[in-house]
Amino acid sequence: MIQQVEITLPGFRRGYHLITRLIEENLHELPSTGLLHILVKHTSAGITINENADPSVRSDFEAFMNKMIPDNDPVYIHTDEGADDMPGHLKASIIGAELTIPITNHRLNLGTWQGIYFCEFRNYGGSRKIIATIMS
Amino acid sequence: MIQQVEITLPGFRRGYHLITRLIEENLHELPSTGLLHILVKHTSAGITINENADPSVRSDFEAFMNKMIPDNDPVYIHTDEGADDMPGHLKASIIGAELTIPITNHRLNLGTWQGIYFCEFRNYGGSRKIIATIMS
Amino acid sequence: MIQQVEITLPGFRRGYHLITRLIEENLHELPSTGLLHILVKHTSAGITINENADPSVRSDFEAFMNKMIPDNDPVYIHTDEGADDMPGHLKASIIGAELTIPITNHRLNLGTWQGIYFCEFRNYGGSRKIIATIMS
Numbered sequence: 001m002i003q004q005v006e007i008t009l010p011g012f013r014r015g016y017h018l019i020t021r022l023i024e025e026n027l028h029e030l031p032s033t034g035l036l037h038i039l040v041k042h043t044s045a046g047i048t049i050n051e052n053a054d055p056s057v058r059s060d061f062e063a064f065m066n067k068m069i070p071d072n073d074p075v076y077i078h079t080d081e082g083a084d085d086m087p088g089h090l091k092a093s094i095i096g097a098e099l100t101i102p103i104t105n106h107r108l109n110l111g112t113w114q115g116i117y118f119c120e121f122r123n124y125g126g127s128r129k130i131i132a133t134i135m136s
Numbered sequence: 137m138i139q140q141v142e143i144t145l146p147g148f149r150r151g152y153h154l155i156t157r158l159i160e161e162n163l164h165e166l167p168s169t170g171l172l173h174i175l176v177k178h179t180s181a182g183i184t185i186n187e188n189a190d191p192s193v194r195s196d197f198e199a200f201m202n203k204m205i206p207d208n209d210p211v212y213i214h215t216d217e218g219a220d221d222m223p224g225h226l227k228a229s230i231i232g233a234e235l236t237i238p239i240t241n242h243r244l245n246l247g248t249w250q251g252i253y254f255c256e257f258r259n260y261g262g263s264r265k266i267i268a269t270i271m272s
Numbered sequence: 273m274i275q276q277v278e279i280t281l282p283g284f285r286r287g288y289h290l291i292t293r294l295i296e297e298n299l300h301e302l303p304s305t306g307l308l309h310i311l312v313k314h315t316s317a318g319i320t321i322n323e324n325a326d327p328s329v330r331s332d333f334e335a336f337m338n339k340m341i342p343d344n345d346p347v348y349i350h351t352d353e354g355a356d357d358m359p360g361h362l363k364a365s366i367i368g369a370e371l372t373i374p375i376t377n378h379r380l381n382l383g384t385w386q387g388i389y390f391c392e393f394r395n396y397g398g399s400r401k402i403i404a405t406i407m408s
Contacts, residue, residue, distance in 0.1 A: 140374065
């Protein structure tokens with residue numbers, strides 16, 4: 001069986017945001033066993049699984065990723081949409097814009113310390129859309 | 137229901153190439169709702185979702201990824217297959233060799249600005265094979 | 273049809289390890305056509321597809337990823353759990369903690385040179401759990 005839901009995220013500030021609960025609240029009852037797939041429908045935002053406890057992990061992600069993939073790198077030609085646009089595209093493909101999570105006993109089967117991060121790479125990304133697809 | 141198709145890509149030059157239409161043309165009619173999974177069957181090529189409009193995004197990808205993961209980095213020991221081989225392996229795992237896209241109303245449910253990039257990391261990669269699997 | 277198996281990996285040393293055979297041995301007979309999804313249930317380990325032949329590819333991965341995402345980078349605030357913790361979280365999201373592989377004719381449909389790497393980013397990660405889900 002397949003269920004599919006479009007979820008509209010609020011405008012998040014640039015950075016990494018824990019959205020596990022937000023995702024769960026927007027899904028109907030999960031099947032006993034299956035897979036949940038999530039796509040972010042944008043090219044300067046991402047989604048990943050990482051540590052769900054200490055907020056300093058999320059701020060270190062923002063700091064390190066900005067160092068590894070800087071705004072205003074001299075190689076960028078695509079600069080018309082702002083200094084945060086091309087690094088946002090690069091981060092979207094390096095972190096990824098989609099992921100799949102197993103479902104077991106009607107729950108997301110993540111590790112104890114795992115949560116879902118929504119990654120906003122623009123300074124003012126605004127509201128964002130994701131598509132959740134459940135296969136069972 | 138499951139459908140599976142092997143698609144042979146033409147030899148692309150080193151760089152990032154928009155293949156959304158090529159993929160769609162090689163698939164039979166898509167189901168009303170489902171998922172499309174794509175695997176690149178090679179270890180120095182990748183697949184990702186990114187901006188489908190301005191070609192300078194794709195050339196900036198090539199320029200920046202080559203700066204972040206250079207040919208001829210002094211740490212490489214695996215150099216027998218050429219200066220573009222080990223960086224190609226690294227890029228394949230950092231960009232990824234597989235992805236999943238939701239299907240809605242018989243179409244790929246990508247954002248307005250999203251397209252599928254085939255990423256050729258070798259100077260002369262030649263023809264490449266991908267496996268498309270549709271679950272519905 | 274859906275099958276799901278939890279697999280416990282032995283404690284691997286920090287680095288990149290070929291686990292294709294270990295995964296296959298822990299799965300029941302594969303369906304004729306389908307998808308295998310694998311999630312690593314940890315936030316400082318990853319899973320990816322890469323070259324299955326020359327071990328120097330795996331040691332170059334360890335060397336280059338440590339250069340690109342160093343232990344003890346000065347931007348890290350999250351340092352209480354050790355110098356290998358925050359870089360491990362970053363690598364987990366850059367390499368990824370989950371992937372999907374097509375199944376064709378009762379076998380994983382990987383390229384000739386592709387294998388599954390388990391990526392241990394901690395110095396002493398200990399035993400790790402993964403969830404394998406087969407959809408057919």
